[in-house]
Every structure is written in structure tokens, then in C-alpha cells.
Amino acid sequence: MPNQKQDYNDNSIQVLEGLEAVRKRPGMYIGSTDGRGLHHLVYEIVDNAVDEALAGFGAEINVTIGADNSISVRDHGRGMPTGMHQSGIPTIEVILTVLHAGGKFTQNSYKTSGGLHGVGASVVNALSEWLTVRVVRDGVAYEERFENGGHPVGTLKKVGKANEPNGTLITFKPDASIFQVTTYNYNTLAERLRESAFLLKDVKITLTDLRADPAKEDVFHYPE
Numbered sequence: 001m002p003n004q005k006q007d008y009n010d011n012s013i014q015v016l017e018g019l020e021a022v023r024k025r026p027g028m029y030i031g032s033t034d035g036r037g038l039h040h041l042v043y044e045i046v047d048n049a050v051d052e053a054l055a056g057f058g059a060e061i062n063v064t065i066g067a068d069n070s071i072s073v074r075d076h077g078r079g080m081p082t083g084m085h086q087s088g089i090p091t092i093e094v095i096l097t098v099l100h101a102g103g104k105f106t107q108n109s110y111k112t113s114g115g116l117h118g119v120g121a122s123v124v125n126a127l128s129e130w131l132t133v134r135v136v137r138d139g140v141a142y143e144e145r146f147e148n149g150g151h152p153v154g155t156l157k158k159v160g161k162a163n164e165p166n167g168t169l170i171t172f173k174p175d176a177s178i179f180q181v182t183t184y185n186y187n188t189l190a191e192r193l194r195e196s197a198f199l200l201k202d203v204k205i206t207l208t209d210l211r212a213d214p215a216k217e218d219v220f221h222y223p224e
């Protein structure tokens with residue numbers, strides 16, 4: 001049985017190298033760092049919420065553009081696993097910091113393979129000034145924060161009781177030192193989310209823009 005401590009150290013070096021590789025050559029992972037790449041970050045995270053809905057968990061996904069051009073994506077699924085990974089770090093931290101093989105590389109963009117939770121999430125984390133995850137499972141909320149390209153701040157913490165439905169909320173702020181464009185285009189996101197809702201059928205996808213006053217919102221829902 002490898003010594004957990006040793007394993008942990010090897011892991012943390014691998015994690016740092018992975019995140020650093022993404023920040024050095026972001027185009028290799030998301031195609032570009034212009035507006036297209038910026039919006040691709042959202043689709044990577046939404047894909048994970050869609051996977052959970054496709055697995056039959058959750059009938060609503062909420063996407064919100066923050067006043068600071070951060071993005072929140074909340075699903076209503078089972079919630080990411082809140083336990084420990086064999087390496088000695090929380091499973092959630094592994095999903096959000098370890099580059100997962102699963103993605104299909106084409107020469108100009110990183111295509112996640114559906115059905116693998118968190119395949120692209122670590123790439124989004126690496127390219128964000130900060131990213132937070134909040135999981136609600138059976139009335140208990142857990143949170144973890146990452147800063148400066150995916151470095152964990154502390155670890156996963158149980159933050160207490162939550163009277164919200166089960167699910168996963170990811171909020172992130174794209175790194176302005178990497179992206180030339182950091183302002184989201186509402187219509188670009190709306191058209192993509194409409195398509196996803198159409199393909200998903202019974203899942204309702206909402207898009208809210210908190211940069212507008214009053215907030216602007218669209219609901220995309222195509223019941224069978």
C-alpha cells in the first residue's frame with residue numbers, strides 16, 4: 001500500500017504541472033483565448049450539468065452571468081461526490097484540478113466526451129481567477145474555493161444546513177490575464193443554451209444576466 005503522504009505529494013506535483021500546462025497553452029485546450037474561448041468555458045461546465053440531467057438527475061439547469069462577468073452554473077442533480085479520493089484529497093478537488101484524459105483533442109478545440117463528469121472542469125478552473133463549488137446533498141452544503149488558476153484555498157468544507165434542493169453550483173471568473181475578451185455576450189450564450197434545451201427535451205435551462213438592471217432572464221424549455 002503506497003504511503004498516503006508520498007502519494008499525496010506526487011499527486012500535488014502532477015496537479016500543479018497539469019494546471020500550469022493549460023495556462024501556458026490555453027489554445028490547446030479550449031481552441032482560443034478570444035471571445036470563442038471565453039464562451040467555451042461556459043459550455044464545458046454546462047456539459048457537466050447536462051450529463052447529470054442526461055443520467056436522469058435534475059430537471060433544471062440555471063446559468064447566471066454575474067455583474068462582474070463571472071458565470072454560475074447550477075444543476076439539480078445528486079451533487080458531486082463529497083467524499084475523499086484514494087489519493088487523500090476530496091473527490092471534488094480531484095475533478096476540478098486533475099486534467100482528465102477523457103477529452104477528445106481536435107487540432108483547434110478541446111471537445112469533452114459526454115458522460116464523463118468533470119472532464120473539462122479542471123481546464124476551466126486552470127483558466128479562472130477564482131472558482132467556487134457548492135454541493136448540496138440531503139440538506140447539507142459543502143464548499144471549496146480555488147484561486148489563481150486552480151490553486152485550492154483550504155479544502156472542501158461542510159458549511160452546514162441548506163434548505164435548497166440537491167445539486168452542484170459552480171461559479172468562476174475567467175482570468176483577464178489570459179483572455180483578451182472577458183465580457184460575455186448574452187445572445188451567444190442564449191442561442192447555445194436554447195440548443196441544449198432543445199436536445200435535452202424535458203430539462204428547463206434558464207439564463208439570467210445580473211449585469212442588466214433589472215436583471216434579464218430567458219427560460220429555454222422544450223417539453224416532449
Ligand SMILES: Cc1cc(C)cc(-c2cc(NC(=O)[C@H]3COCCO3)[nH]n2)c1
Pocket residue numbers: 045046048049052073074075077078079080081095117118121168169170
Ligand atoms: C455544474 C457542474 C459542474 C461540474 C464540474 C460537475 C457537475 C456535476 C457532477 C455531478 N455528479 C457527479 O459527479 C456524480 C454524482 O454521483 C454519482 C456519479 O456522478 N453532478 N453535477 C455539475
